[in-house]
Amino acid sequence: MGPLLRYGDTIGIISCSDGKPSEYVTTMKSLEDVLIKLGLKIKFAETIYQVADTPFSGSPERRGQALMNFFRDPTIKAIFDISGGDSANQVLPYLDFPLITENPKPFFGISDLSVLLNGLYTRTGICNYHFKISTLVGKHSFEQIDLFNHLFLNDHQSANQFITFPYTFLRGNSLSGTVVGGNIRCFLKLAGTPYLPNPTNKLLFLESLGGGSNRTASLLAQLDQIGYFNQCNGVLLGTFTEMESKQAQPTVEELVLEITDKYQLPIVKTNQLGHGSNGHCLPIGAHIHLSLPD
16 A cells, blocks of 8 residues: 655645634645645645635535535645634535545544544545644644654555554453544534444544533533444544643543443543644544554
C-alpha cells in the first residue's frame, strides 16, 4: 500500500462546518507555508471564511457543492477540513455519494467534522481520518510535522501503522474493530439518520472539547439507548478537554466504565486523540487492533 500523499500532490482545504473568522487568514498563511515546504500544493475552497455577518462560509448547498467540486477534481488527492463548530451536518443532503465512491480520496477533520467522517464512511465505505491539520502550526508544530510526514507521505502496510499514540486499558487487554466515532456530541447528530454507522463489530472512538460530567453522562446515556454499547466491540477514549482541565467529577473514565459495566466492554484511554495541539491521527472506517504489550 502506497502513501496517502506524494511529493508534488495537491490537497484541498475547505470549511464544511462553521466558517473561519477573517483574522484566521494569518494562521492560514503559516499553514500554507508549512505545506509548501512539505512539497504539497494547495487549492482553497471558496467556502472557508465567514460571510455576510453569519457564522457560515456559505449556504449548506454551497458548502456541499464546494466539497463535491473537490471530489470531482482529479488533481486533488486529499481534502483537509479546517473548520469545526455546529453546522457540518447541514451539507450531508447535498453530497453525491455514488460520485464520491467513484472518485475516492481521503477526507481529514475533527470535532464537528465527525458527522462527515462517519457519514462519508457509512455511505461509501471509504476510510477517512480524524486529524487536525492546523496542529502543523500549533504549539507542538515540530512534532506534528514529523507525524504528518510519517503518516501521510510514507508507505503504510496496514491501518495499525496509524496507532502512533500511547494508550492504556481501563478494562480488558485487547480490542479490535472498525473505527467509528469522534466528537461525542457531533457523532450523535447522526442518530436516527442514514449516515450513522452500524455499531456491530465497531470500535467506538469518543472525544470532546466542551461539556462537564453532566453533559457527558447524558450523551453516553443516549449512545447506550440507541444500542451502541450493546453492539460495539469496545471504546477508545480520547481527550475530554473541559472535563480533564477542570478535573470534573465523576471523570469521563468513571462514567464510561459505569455505563458499559453490564456489557464488560474493553475500554482504552489515550491523551493524544482530540482537540489538543498534540493530537495524533485515527482512521475512521479502518480495522485496527489494540492490545497490552507482551
